[in-house]
Structure formats: structure tokens, C-alpha cells
Amino acid sequence: MAKKTKSRTIAVRLVSMAMTGYYKTLTRPRTHRPLSMLKYDPVVRQKVLFLEQKRGGGGK
Amino acid sequence: MSSINWRNVNAAKKLPDRLLNFFAKYPPPPAIFERKTTFKSLQLPKTTSEPVEIPSTTSSTDPNASSVETVADTLPPGSEWTFNPFAPQKNFTTGRWRGPIYGLRQQADLCKLAQKCGALDLMPPSIKNPETRAKRREELGLRVKGTGVGQKVKGHIWERKIKGKLEKRRVAMEGMPEMIRLWKQRGHGRGWKKFPK
Numbered sequence: 001m002a003k004k005t006k007s008r009t010i011a012v013r014l015v016s017m018a019m020t021g022y023y024k025t026l027t028r029p030r031t032h033r034p035l036s037m038l039k040y041d042p043v044v045r046q047k048v049l050f051l052e053q054k055r056g057g058g059g060k
Numbered sequence: 061m062s063s064i065n066w067r068n069v070n071a072a073k074k075l076p077d078r079l080l081n082f083f084a085k086y087p088p089p090p091a092i093f094e095r096k097t098t099f100k101s102l103q104l105p106k107t108t109s110e111p112v113e114i115p116s117t118t119s120s121t122d123p124n125a126s127s128v129e130t131v132a133d134t135l136p137p138g139s140e141w142t143f144n145p146f147a148p149q150k151n152f153t154t155g156r157w158r159g160p161i162y163g164l165r166q167q168a169d170l171c172k173l174a175q176k177c178g179a180l181d182l183m184p185p186s187i188k189n190p191e192t193r194a195k196r197r198e199e200l201g202l203r204v205k206g207t208g209v210g211q212k213v214k215g216h217i218w219e220r221k222i223k224g225k226l227e228k229r230r231v232a233m234e235g236m237p238e239m240i241r242l243w244k245q246r247g248h249g250r251g252w253k254k255f256p257k
Contacts, residue, residue: 015256017239019225019232036249038240044233049240051249054257 006030014050016041024050068093075177082170086145088182146186164188 009027014035016022020043028035034052041048072080145161162170168188174180175190183189187196206213214220246252 017232017256018236019228033250034252034255036243036252036255044229048233048236049243051252051255054255056257 010055012055013053014039015053016043017049017051018044020044023053065093071179075179076173079170079173079177079179083182086143086184088184089141092182141184144184146184146188 008030010030011025011027012035014024014026014037016039018041020041022041022043024039026035034054036049036051038047039050040046041050072083075083146167148160149158150156151158160167164187167186171180171183171186171188171190174183180189180191186192205211243249243252
């Protein structure tokens with residue numbers, strides 16, 4: 001049986017490092033390094049660091 | 061003694077008809093008047109026993125210990141009500157209970173009226189007695205769970221966890237400038253190794 005081809009891009013979740021539980025979902029190329037950026041967190045109402053969540057098992 | 065009795069009689073004449081009728085039907089025990097004369101107190105609480113008054117136990121050992129000493133101090137022997145129209149009665153022959161002569165609404169009305177006229181001490185023990193009510197309120201608190209001293213309520217799950225969450229957030233925000241500085245230092249994430257799970 002032929003193996004299913006993986007998509008070139010993946011959806012990743014960037015979670016707020018302010019530990020508010022707020023996150024943003026972005027897409028990036030599969031081979032790209034993990035994303036990280038400064039973005040606005042509405043819970044603490046300021047720009048904080050968002051880091052990509054490590055992808056667990058779950059078929060991702 | 062006689063002059064004091066006259067004073068009582070004169071005072072009684074000023075009472076409203078409703079109270080007079082009540083006292084005519086159910087006169088207070090005479091010892092109560094002696095107490096009033098000897099111990100000058102008009103406002104002393106007479107919270108002996110609002111539970112059921114059973115003929116065999118007229119001495120009325122009340123459950124609240126705080127009122128024991130005041131009652132013992134103020135009430136001379138024989139001042140307890142032999143028949144309390146405000147309490148339910150048990151028929152010992154049939155074993156059945158009969159409701160109070162005066163219902164709770166009427167008890168409340170009478171007690172309020174008596175308080176207005178300063179004759180509250182002459183009323184039989186009742187849970188509608190304003191003094192008893194105030195005492196019970198003091199003991200029981202506001203009846204809102206968790207408001208008493210040392211009381212706690214379980215609360216919703218978010219209420220139980222909010223404290224820890226906020227603390228975690230506070231610590232994270234304290235370290236945020238340093239984290240951003242490091243992140244910028246490492247090429248805006250190029251050299252960043254620690255990613256959250």
C-alpha cells in the first residue's frame with residue numbers, strides 16, 4: 001500500500017508565555033524551524049512572547 | 061410591694077386590648093413580677109426555652125449555655141410558664157401532638173406589640189420573641205454559607221483554581237522582559253531551544 005504523502009505545511013499553535021492559555025494558530029512549512037514571535041495577549045493586555053508548542057504524538 | 065403592684069396595674073391599663081386579652085387568657089406567672097421589682101430590669105431576656113414545653117419538665121434546661129447563667133440569675137423559682145400557648149403540646153395519653161394555640165404569625169404580632177409596649181418580659185417563651193431572634197441570629201450568623209468565622213465553601217472549579225492561575229501568570233509576567241531580552245539576543249528565536257509542551 002502506498003504511503004500517504006505528508007503536506008508541505010503544517011498548522012502550529014503559538015502559546016502565550018504569559019501563561020494565560022491564550023494561543024494563536026499559524027501555518028509554517030514543515031521543514032521550517034519552530035516559530036516564535038512577539039504578539040499581543042488580550043488577557044494581560046500587552047505584547048508578550050509567543051512560542052510554538054511542541055507537537056505531540058496525536059498523528060501530527 | 062403594694063405600690064409596685066399598683067404601678068403594674070396602671071401600666072397594664074395602658075396596654076392595647078389585644079395584649080390585655082392575651083394576658084387575661086394566659087396570665088404570666090406571678091414570680092415574673094417579683095423579678096421585675098427586685099431586679100429593675102425591663103430588658104432582660106427571658107429566653108428560657110423555645111422548644112416544646114412538656115408538663116413534666118417545667119424546669120426548662122435550655123440548650124444554649126450562654127443564657128443559662130442570665131436566666132439563673134434573673135428568674136426566681138416558679139417564674140416558668142406552666143402552660144405555654146406558643147409551644148406545641150403533647151398529649152401523653154394518645155401520644156399525639158397538638159399545635160400551639162397561637163400560630164407563628166400571631167406569636168410574632170403579639171411579641172412585636174409587647175415589645176412596643178415594654179411588656180416583652182411578660183410574654184411566654186417564643187421563637188418570635190425579638191430578643192430570642194436576635195440571639196439566634198448572633199449564633200447562626202447571616203445564614204449565608206461561608207460568611208461565618210472559619211467557614212469555607214467549596215465553590216466552582218474555576219474559583220478554586222483561580223488563585224494558583226493568577227499567581228502563575230504573575231510570576232510569568234515578572235520574568236517576561238528578561239525572556240524577551242534573551243529571545244532577541246538569540247536571533248529572534250533562531251537559537252531558541254526551549255519550547256513549551
